[in-house]
Amino acid sequence: MRYIEPHAHMVSRTTDDYVSMVTAGCKAVCEPAFWAGFDRSSSKGFYDYFRQLTEYEPARAAKFQLPHFSWLCINPKESEDLALAQEVLDLIPEFLDKPNVLGIGEIGLNKNSRNEMTILEKHVDLAAKHNQLILVHTPHLEDKLKGTKLIVDLIKSDSRIAPNRVLIDHVEEHTVKYVMDAGMWGGITLYPESKATSPRAIDMLETYGADRLWMNSACDWGISVPLAVPYAAMEMRRRGYDDETIDQVFFQTPYNFLSQSPNFKI
Numbered sequence: 184m185r186y187i188e189p190h191a192h193m194v195s196r197t198t199d200d201y202v203s204m205v206t207a208g209c210k211a212v213c214e215p216a217f218w219a220g221f222d223r224s225s226s227k228g229f230y231d232y233f234r235q236l237t238e239y240e241p242a243r244a245a246k247f248q249l250p251h252f253s254w255l256c257i258n259p260k261e262s263e264d265l266a267l268a269q270e271v272l273d274l275i276p277e278f279l280d281k282p283n284v285l286g287i288g289e290i291g292l293n294k295n296s297r298n299e300m301t302i303l304e305k306h307v308d309l310a311a312k313h314n315q316l317i318l319v320h321t322p323h324l325e326d327k328l329k330g331t332k333l334i335v336d337l338i339k340s341d342s343r344i345a346p347n348r349v350l351i352d353h354v355e356e357h358t359v360k361y362v363m364d365a366g367m368w369g370g371i372t373l374y375p376e377s378k379a380t381s382p383r384a385i386d387m388l389e390t391y392g393a394d395r396l397w398m399n400s401a402c403d404w405g406i407s408v409p410l411a412v413p414y415a416a417m418e419m420r421r422r423g424y425d426d427e428t429i430d431q432v433f434f435q436t437p438y439n440f441l442s443q444s445p446n447f448k449i
Protein backbone atom coordinates (compact mmCIF):
# COMPACT_ATOMS: atom_id res chain seq x y z
CA MET A 184 0.00 0.00 0.00
CA ARG A 185 0.95 3.66 -0.23
CA TYR A 186 0.03 6.18 2.45
CA ILE A 187 0.70 9.69 3.73
CA GLU A 188 1.54 10.27 7.42
CA PRO A 189 -0.08 13.68 7.87
CA HIS A 190 0.96 14.32 11.50
CA ALA A 191 4.19 13.01 13.01
CA HIS A 192 6.79 14.65 15.24
CA MET A 193 9.80 13.12 13.56
CA VAL A 194 12.37 15.22 15.43
CA SER A 195 11.53 12.92 18.38
CA ARG A 196 11.97 9.69 16.42
CA THR A 197 14.87 7.51 15.37
CA THR A 198 16.11 6.65 11.91
CA ASP A 199 14.70 3.13 12.48
CA ASP A 200 11.24 4.73 12.43
CA TYR A 201 11.97 6.33 9.06
CA VAL A 202 13.04 2.94 7.69
CA SER A 203 9.87 1.25 9.03
CA MET A 204 7.57 3.95 7.65
CA VAL A 205 9.12 3.92 4.17
CA THR A 206 9.07 0.12 4.13
CA ALA A 207 5.36 0.19 5.02
CA GLY A 208 4.65 2.48 2.01
CA CYS A 209 4.86 5.99 3.44
CA LYS A 210 5.14 8.53 0.59
CA ALA A 211 5.25 11.76 2.62
CA VAL A 212 5.43 12.83 6.25
CA CYS A 213 4.11 16.12 7.66
CA GLU A 214 5.36 17.56 10.94
CA PRO A 215 3.45 20.25 12.85
CA ALA A 216 5.30 22.43 15.37
CA PHE A 217 4.38 21.41 18.92
CA TRP A 218 5.38 21.30 22.58
CA ALA A 219 8.78 19.69 23.11
CA GLY A 220 7.88 18.06 26.43
CA PHE A 221 9.29 21.06 28.30
CA ASP A 222 8.75 24.83 28.05
CA ARG A 223 11.41 26.62 26.02
CA SER A 224 13.23 29.36 27.91
CA SER A 225 13.04 31.97 25.13
CA SER A 226 12.00 32.64 21.54
CA LYS A 227 15.51 31.64 20.47
CA GLY A 228 14.55 28.05 21.24
CA PHE A 229 11.72 28.37 18.73
CA TYR A 230 14.00 29.93 16.13
CA ASP A 231 16.23 26.87 16.34
CA TYR A 232 13.19 24.56 16.29
CA PHE A 233 11.85 26.23 13.13
CA ARG A 234 15.25 25.77 11.50
CA GLN A 235 15.14 22.12 12.51
CA LEU A 236 11.65 21.71 10.98
CA THR A 237 12.48 23.50 7.74
CA GLU A 238 16.13 22.58 7.14
CA TYR A 239 17.53 19.71 9.16
CA GLU A 240 14.59 17.31 9.44
CA PRO A 241 13.71 17.42 5.70
CA ALA A 242 17.35 16.61 4.98
CA ARG A 243 17.29 13.71 7.46
CA ALA A 244 14.07 12.33 5.91
CA ALA A 245 15.54 12.71 2.42
CA LYS A 246 18.22 10.19 3.36
CA PHE A 247 15.35 7.68 3.42
CA GLN A 248 13.79 9.08 0.21
CA LEU A 249 10.86 10.40 2.23
CA PRO A 250 9.51 13.89 1.41
CA HIS A 251 9.12 15.87 4.66
CA PHE A 252 6.81 18.86 5.19
CA SER A 253 6.24 21.08 8.21
CA TRP A 254 3.76 23.45 9.87
CA LEU A 255 4.82 26.40 12.06
CA CYS A 256 3.41 28.03 15.19
CA ILE A 257 3.82 28.35 18.93
CA ASN A 258 1.81 25.53 20.50
CA PRO A 259 -1.13 26.38 22.80
CA LYS A 260 0.64 25.08 25.91
CA GLU A 261 3.39 27.69 25.65
CA SER A 262 0.97 30.40 24.43
CA GLU A 263 0.04 31.15 28.04
CA ASP A 264 3.07 33.47 28.13
CA LEU A 265 1.77 36.26 25.88
CA ALA A 266 5.08 38.10 25.53
CA LEU A 267 6.92 34.94 24.49
CA ALA A 268 4.10 33.98 22.13
CA GLN A 269 4.23 37.37 20.38
CA GLU A 270 7.99 37.07 19.90
CA VAL A 271 7.51 33.64 18.32
CA LEU A 272 4.66 34.86 16.11
CA ASP A 273 6.99 37.58 14.83
CA LEU A 274 9.56 34.93 13.84
CA ILE A 275 7.19 32.85 11.72
CA PRO A 276 6.85 34.95 8.52
CA GLU A 277 10.51 34.62 7.57
CA PHE A 278 10.10 30.83 7.59
CA LEU A 279 6.89 30.73 5.53
CA ASP A 280 8.90 30.93 2.30
CA LYS A 281 10.78 27.72 3.06
CA PRO A 282 9.93 25.10 0.42
CA ASN A 283 8.58 22.45 2.83
CA VAL A 284 6.19 24.67 4.83
CA LEU A 285 2.48 23.85 4.43
CA GLY A 286 0.88 26.34 6.79
CA ILE A 287 0.21 27.41 10.38
CA GLY A 288 -0.09 24.58 12.91
CA GLU A 289 -0.70 22.82 15.13
CA ILE A 290 -2.43 25.79 16.73
CA GLY A 291 -5.48 25.52 18.99
CA LEU A 292 -6.21 25.25 22.67
CA ASN A 293 -4.89 23.23 25.59
CA LYS A 294 -6.74 24.47 28.68
CA ASN A 295 -9.18 26.74 26.79
CA SER A 296 -7.75 29.79 28.59
CA ARG A 297 -8.17 33.44 27.61
CA ASN A 298 -4.48 33.82 26.72
CA GLU A 299 -4.58 30.72 24.53
CA MET A 300 -7.60 32.19 22.72
CA THR A 301 -5.73 35.47 22.14
CA ILE A 302 -2.79 33.69 20.55
CA LEU A 303 -5.06 31.37 18.54
CA GLU A 304 -6.71 34.44 17.05
CA LYS A 305 -3.31 35.92 16.16
CA HIS A 306 -2.28 32.69 14.42
CA VAL A 307 -5.51 32.68 12.40
CA ASP A 308 -4.80 36.30 11.40
CA LEU A 309 -1.25 35.31 10.36
CA ALA A 310 -2.63 32.45 8.24
CA ALA A 311 -5.14 34.78 6.59
CA LYS A 312 -2.55 37.46 5.83
CA HIS A 313 -0.15 34.95 4.29
CA ASN A 314 -2.79 32.73 2.64
CA GLN A 315 -1.71 29.65 4.63
CA LEU A 316 -3.53 26.41 5.43
CA ILE A 317 -4.40 25.84 9.11
CA LEU A 318 -3.85 22.71 11.21
CA VAL A 319 -5.51 22.66 14.64
CA HIS A 320 -4.77 20.73 17.84
CA THR A 321 -7.81 20.16 20.06
CA PRO A 322 -7.62 19.74 23.86
CA HIS A 323 -7.68 16.45 25.70
CA LEU A 324 -10.46 14.67 27.57
CA GLU A 325 -13.09 16.79 29.33
CA ASP A 326 -11.87 20.03 27.69
CA LYS A 327 -12.16 18.62 24.16
CA LEU A 328 -15.77 19.34 23.17
CA LYS A 329 -15.78 22.85 24.60
CA GLY A 330 -12.36 23.60 23.10
CA THR A 331 -13.30 22.22 19.69
CA LYS A 332 -16.40 24.41 19.57
CA LEU A 333 -14.44 27.50 20.65
CA ILE A 334 -11.82 26.90 17.96
CA VAL A 335 -14.25 26.09 15.13
CA ASP A 336 -16.43 29.09 15.99
CA LEU A 337 -13.44 31.46 16.19
CA ILE A 338 -12.12 30.35 12.78
CA LYS A 339 -15.59 30.43 11.21
CA SER A 340 -16.02 34.02 12.38
CA ASP A 341 -13.02 35.09 10.25
CA SER A 342 -14.43 35.47 6.74
CA ARG A 343 -10.93 35.47 5.21
CA ILE A 344 -10.49 31.75 6.06
CA ALA A 345 -12.19 29.16 3.83
CA PRO A 346 -13.35 26.26 6.04
CA ASN A 347 -12.05 23.65 3.58
CA ARG A 348 -8.51 25.00 4.17
CA VAL A 349 -8.71 24.11 7.89
CA LEU A 350 -8.09 20.70 9.45
CA ILE A 351 -9.17 20.07 13.06
CA ASP A 352 -7.04 17.28 14.48
CA HIS A 353 -7.56 14.77 17.30
CA VAL A 354 -11.32 14.57 16.66
CA GLU A 355 -13.22 11.91 18.58
CA GLU A 356 -16.76 10.52 18.43
CA HIS A 357 -18.23 13.46 20.34
CA THR A 358 -16.47 16.22 18.32
CA VAL A 359 -16.23 14.93 14.74
CA LYS A 360 -19.76 15.95 13.70
CA TYR A 361 -19.24 19.57 14.81
CA VAL A 362 -16.12 19.75 12.58
CA MET A 363 -17.77 18.08 9.58
CA ASP A 364 -20.86 20.33 9.84
CA ALA A 365 -18.56 23.39 9.79
CA GLY A 366 -17.19 22.30 6.39
CA MET A 367 -13.71 21.72 7.80
CA TRP A 368 -11.56 18.59 7.61
CA GLY A 369 -10.93 16.29 10.57
CA GLY A 370 -7.95 14.27 11.74
CA ILE A 371 -8.27 11.11 13.83
CA THR A 372 -5.22 10.40 15.97
CA LEU A 373 -4.35 6.75 16.57
CA TYR A 374 -2.78 6.38 20.01
CA PRO A 375 -2.26 3.18 21.98
CA GLU A 376 -3.44 4.68 25.30
CA SER A 377 -5.72 7.63 24.53
CA LYS A 378 -7.39 9.41 21.63
CA ALA A 379 -8.62 6.75 19.12
CA THR A 380 -7.91 3.11 18.30
CA SER A 381 -8.07 1.71 14.74
CA PRO A 382 -11.55 0.15 15.17
CA ARG A 383 -12.94 3.42 16.62
CA ALA A 384 -11.33 5.40 13.77
CA ILE A 385 -12.86 3.16 11.08
CA ASP A 386 -16.23 3.34 12.85
CA MET A 387 -16.03 7.15 12.57
CA LEU A 388 -15.17 6.92 8.85
CA GLU A 389 -18.11 4.59 8.32
CA THR A 390 -20.42 7.02 10.11
CA TYR A 391 -19.24 10.35 8.67
CA GLY A 392 -17.61 9.35 5.35
CA ALA A 393 -13.95 9.48 4.40
CA ASP A 394 -13.94 12.51 2.09
CA ARG A 395 -12.73 14.97 4.75
CA LEU A 396 -11.31 12.68 7.46
CA TRP A 397 -7.74 11.46 7.69
CA MET A 398 -5.87 9.32 10.20
CA ASN A 399 -2.48 10.04 11.73
CA SER A 400 -0.14 8.54 14.30
CA ALA A 401 0.91 11.89 15.83
CA CYS A 402 3.98 9.96 16.97
CA ASP A 403 6.21 12.02 19.23
CA TRP A 404 8.44 11.67 22.31
CA GLY A 405 5.61 10.00 24.29
CA ILE A 406 4.00 6.58 24.01
CA SER A 407 2.92 6.45 20.38
CA VAL A 408 3.25 4.17 17.34
CA PRO A 409 4.87 5.50 14.13
CA LEU A 410 3.16 2.75 12.08
CA ALA A 411 -0.32 3.35 13.53
CA VAL A 412 -1.62 4.52 10.12
CA PRO A 413 -0.75 1.35 8.14
CA TYR A 414 -1.99 -0.68 11.13
CA ALA A 415 -5.36 1.05 10.71
CA ALA A 416 -5.29 0.01 7.04
CA MET A 417 -5.02 -3.60 8.27
CA GLU A 418 -8.20 -3.06 10.28
CA MET A 419 -9.95 -1.84 7.10
CA ARG A 420 -8.75 -4.93 5.24
CA ARG A 421 -10.08 -7.12 8.06
CA ARG A 422 -13.48 -5.50 7.52
CA GLY A 423 -13.35 -6.38 3.81
CA TYR A 424 -12.47 -3.05 2.19
CA ASP A 425 -10.70 -3.30 -1.19
CA ASP A 426 -7.35 -1.80 -2.19
CA GLU A 427 -8.95 1.11 -4.02
CA THR A 428 -10.89 2.25 -0.95
CA ILE A 429 -7.84 1.88 1.26
CA ASP A 430 -5.80 3.97 -1.18
CA GLN A 431 -8.52 6.61 -1.13
CA VAL A 432 -8.52 6.82 2.67
CA PHE A 433 -4.80 6.63 3.38
CA PHE A 434 -3.36 8.41 0.34
CA GLN A 435 -5.89 10.35 -1.74
CA THR A 436 -7.79 12.05 1.10
CA PRO A 437 -4.74 13.52 2.85
CA TYR A 438 -3.30 14.33 -0.58
CA ASN A 439 -6.43 16.30 -1.48
CA PHE A 440 -6.22 18.46 1.64
CA LEU A 441 -2.45 18.97 1.68
CA SER A 442 -2.14 19.76 -2.03
CA GLN A 443 -4.11 22.94 -1.40
CA SER A 444 -0.65 24.19 -0.42
CA PRO A 445 1.52 24.82 -3.50
CA ASN A 446 4.49 23.47 -1.52
CA PHE A 447 3.01 19.98 -1.19
CA LYS A 448 4.54 18.20 -4.17
CA ILE A 449 5.19 14.44 -4.07
Ligand SMILES: [Zn+2]
Nearest residue numbers: 215217289401
Ligand atom coordinates in the same frame (compact mmCIF):
# COMPACT_ATOMS: atom_id res chain seq x y z
ZN1 LIG B 1 0.97 16.79 17.32
